[in-house]
Amino acid sequence: MSTTDTRLSDVLAGREDNYLLPFYWQHGGDQHKMIPEQLARIRGSGCRAVCVESRPHPEFVGPGWWHDMDLILDTCKRLGMRVWIFDDKHYPTGYASGEVERHPELRPWMLVERHLDVIGPMPGAAILVPAPIREDEETLLGAYAFRRRRDRDEGDFDTDLGQYLEGEPVQLVPDAAGKVLTWDIPPGCWRIFFLYQSRRGGPATRIDVIDPRSCSALIRAVYEPHYERYQKYFGNVIAGFFSDEPQFGNQLIGPHRVDPGFYERRIGQEGLALPYNAEVLRRMSEEMGTDAAPYLGELWYESPHSHITRLAYMNAVTRLYRECLVQPIAAWCRERGVEYIGHVIEDMNIHARMGAGPGHFFRALDAQDMSGIDIVLHQVMPGLADYMTAAICAGGGVSPDFFHYSLGKLGASLAHITPHMKGRAMCEVFGAFGWGEGATFMRWLIDFLLVRGINHFIPHAFSPDYPDPDCPPHFGAHGRDPQFDGFSAIMRYTNQAAHLLTGGRHVASAAILYHAEAEWMSAYGKAMLMQKPARALYDRHVDFDIVPADTLLTAARVRDGRLEIAGESFGALVIPAAEYLPAPLLAQLAEFQQAGLAVLFADGVPHGVSETPVPLAKLADAVRAAAGTDLTVDGDYPLLRVFHLVRDGHDIFMLFNESPDKPARTTLRTSARGTFARLRLLEDFAVRDTSPDGAVAIDLLPGQSEILIFGDTAALPAATTYTHAGTLHPTYAVEIAESDDLTAFQPYTTTEKLFNLNAPGHLPDFSGKIRYRFSIEVAAADAGKPAALDLGAVGEWARLWVNGADAGIRVSAPYRFEVGRHLRAGRNDLLVETGNTLAQKIRDRFSHYLQLRPAGLLGPVTLWR
Incomplete structure (x- = not known):
């Protein structure tokens, strides 16, 4: 074991790496001349890279784009910054800079169906074949009939969608003209499917993500022109390319009785056009061991063996997505010395579905050089982990189970189990929350992600326009952003914390099976989503990774009763309840059990398994009983999050109190022993502590975090203990500077009572910075002795000067500053500067979903000795 953690040494010496690459939007036109100033502002905030995005640039991959990129690359080289390139003219990735519009033959093909129900017996019945909608864009693939089960036996017609199939399909052959088919209908009710390969139901201007020829258009239209022009920058200034939300893009076209919504484009949904080509059918047939064509109707309607057909289809299209789109781009980038990153739409479980999703989160991303997610559009709100929350995204609301308990862990898990990452x-973060998203909120989101294992960030976004209505906030806002001081402090903190939390082995007690295959195969609502067991574990301080079946089948082993994957080790494997799971996976689970691994089925078991399930309420206890856990927390603190990392023999913990109102005053118990560093980096707090028995006292305010590094012998001081607090009652001279000129402070009032500057009767429309000048008297005997000034409550960030010396900045409670070395005998002049958000002035639609914090210094202000 090293005596000093090298990454802690880096941070204490200011040598931490960069983990930030904010979006830097390009609109073209006369904004070219602002590029050096804007990049200097970005660099000054602590971000040492940018992701350049056309939002949109009217000349993307044209003369105007090259003119701007030339200056961006030259400026970034001079500033020591790296550049990532957003890989399309606009999101989602797949437009290929208009290549599909120029070559419509590259558009996606879909499988669509039309059907009718007939009753037999009727010998010689004639059935009219529906004509293609457009002869040149729709081809009849075949006609097949399935016997119907009586819907009356399955449920109420008004509440149950029914329409179940049974038995084996019957192939029907139209006449030579393809207009009529004749069939001796057997007794009973039958559904006749007419299956078409069609352009209907697919995106009209985006590539076909399961066709290699179509996908290559993206490389040809975007990637290669950048390489041809900037080859000398590849691997040095240019770090790589970023894909944003590529997707299948298939749409609901009917017939259907119910549209369950944007996020529900899943296999089995009636009326959904399905991505398709001959290779899909070939792969399905190979997996099923028979010609899959007659069974295609089961992709929309349930039968006793539809789970087999649906699994074969989803395996085919999700693997083709990876092979046709993601792997070629990743290989192209690596061959040229750059990296490939990005994310898909994960929201509300669409990561395992189609439509705006990729069908399978892990298959869609595992060829990239980093995993990726995003949190935007009010998807995670502090304190609302128990509530379905209003948001501006599709559907108008977000599920806390998904966004709080599985999204961050999805991204971290993929990175943990994929060695090349x-x-x-x-994570792309902050976007489209609104101008009301202040520094305190941003700090909370960063800690929310760090403690779940996310360690690289794309702040969204720097815009050349102000005010730009496109998904604010926009950091800096051309010098008009009152939150930029706080934002910059958070960016510096993020680099420091990410540096400390990267480069080791994540310690987790359990692996949870990714639910994609279970949902594809099971009837609607019969597959438990992974976030259910995730919540049951996480609120009990049992950490986990989410692991797909592919990894369990190809890259996992059991040794000494523990599941090992890419250096990670888990004492138990949790299987969310499902109606069906793939047969190879069931066989693998049985082998794991025989090798001594605890395989726990949460709340139910699939067909073919005879185990006794574990109720969700007892799942955490079952994991602890099966394999133990690396840590415990005394008392009832479900929202105290703990992340455990081991690096070079050092046990490293991050703790974050996500509770909106309950301090976490408890004891963390671990197997780590001895001296440790206790770091609260945003509070300029780095001290030495010790634990002879693994018990560590924790005292965190709501929204407060800290990092513990065991075994480190860095020369850190012991914490100063203060025993006496005196409340100050000075007269405050209050000055304000409007956002249009944040340097032009004007007197507002003098007061002995602190107040909310945005309150009625004061300045409810004010957006800007606020200063408080006041003085205190210090006795000669106390001058230079340890002392701390606590500002109490503050609306957002606060910076303090004592006798002209900068004492630091705070962005959330506690707003406490070590001031002893700055205090002198007699009068001491203090200045507090803070700011509110631009929401009071701009009142954008995104901020309607936020509660705005009071403005200014609210106190009480106390001096601790």
Whole structure:
């Protein structure tokens, strides 16, 4: 074991790496001349890279784009910054800079169906074959009939969608003209499917993500022109390319009785056009061991063996997505010395579905050099982990189970189990929350992600326009952003914390099976989503990774009763309840059990399994009983999150109190022993502590976090203990500077009572910075002795000067500053500067979903000795 953690040494010396690559939007036109100033502002905030995005640029991959990129690359080289390139003219990735519009033959093909129900017996019945909608864009593939089960036996017609199939399909052959088919209908009710390969139901201007020829258009239209022009920058200034939300893009076209919504484009949904080509059918047939064509109707309607057909279809299209789109781009980038990153739409479980999703989160991303997710559009709100929350995204609401308990862990898990990612997990963050998203909120989101294992960030976004209505906030806002001081402090903190939390082995007690295959195969609502067991474990301080079946089948082993994957080790494997699971996976689970692994089925078992399930309420106890856990927390603190990492023999813990109102005053118990560093980096707090028995006292305010590094012998001081607090009652001279000129402070009032500057009767429309000047008297005997000034409550960030010396900045409670070395005998002049958000002035639609914090210094202000 090393005596000093090298990454802690880096942070204490200011040598931490960069983990930030904010979006830097390009609109073209006369904004070219602002590029050096904007990049200097970005660099000054602590971000040492950018992701350049056309939002949109009217000349993307044209003369105007090259003119701007030339200056961006030259400026970034001079500033020591790296550049990532957003890989299309606009999101989602797949437009290929208009290549599909120029070559419509590259558009996706879909499988669509029309059907009718007939009753037999009727010898010689004639059935009219529906004509293609457009002869040149729709081809009849075949006609097949399935016997119907009586819907009356399955449920109420008004509440149950029914329409179940049974038995084996019957192939029907139209006449030579393809207009009529004749069939001796057997007794009973039958559904006749007419299956078409069609352009209907697919995106009209985006590539076909399961066709290699179509996918290559993206490389040809975007990637290769950048390489041809900037080859000398590849691997040095240019770090790589970023894909944003590529997707199948298939749409609901009917017939259907119910549209369950944007996020529900899943296999089995009636009326959904399905991505398709001959290779899909070939792969399905190979997996099923028979010609899959007659069974295609089961992709929309349930039968006793539809789970087999649906699994074969989803395996085919999700693997083709990876092979046709993601793997070629990743290979192209690596061959040229750059990296490939990005994310898909994960929201509300669409990561395992189609439509705007990729069908399978892990298959869609595992060829990239980092994992990726995003948190935007009010998807995670502090304190609302128990509530379905209003948001501006599709459907108007977000599920806390998914966003709080599985999204961050999805991104981190993929990075943990994919060796070439080197543990790097990225999140696009802050976008489209609104101007009301202040520094305190941003700090909470960063800690929310760090403690779940995310360690690279794309702040969304820097825009050349102000005010730009496109998904604010926009950091800096051309010098008009009152939150930029706080934002910059958070960016510096993020680099420091991410540096400390990267480069080791994540310690977790359990692996949870990714639910994609279970949902594909099971009837609607019969597959438990992974976030259910995730919540049951996480609120009990049992950490986990989410692991797909592919990994369990190809890259996992059991040794000494523990599941080992890419250096990770888990004492138990949790299987969410499902009606069906793939047969190879069931066989693998049985082998794991025989090798001594605890395989726990949560709340139910699939067909073919005779185990006794574990109720969700007892799942955490079952994991602890099966394999133990690396840590415990005394008392009832479900929202105290703990992340455990081991690096070079050092046990490293991050703790974050997500509770909106309950301090976490408890004891963390671990197997780590001895001296440790206790770091609260945003509070300029780095001290030495010790634990002879693994018990560590924790005292965190709501929204407060800290990092513990065991075994480190860095020369850190012991914490100063203060025993006496005196409340100050000075007269405050209050000054304000409007956002249009944040340097032009004007007197507002003098007061002995602190107040909310945005309150009625004061300045409810004010957006800007606020200063408080006041003085205190210090006795000669106390001058230079340890002392701390606590500002109490503050609306957002606060910076303090004492006798002209900068004492630091805070972005959330506690707003406490070590001031002893700055205090002198007699009068001491203090200045507090803070700011509110631009929401009071701009009142954008995104901020309607936020509660805005009071403005200014609210106190009480106390001096601790």
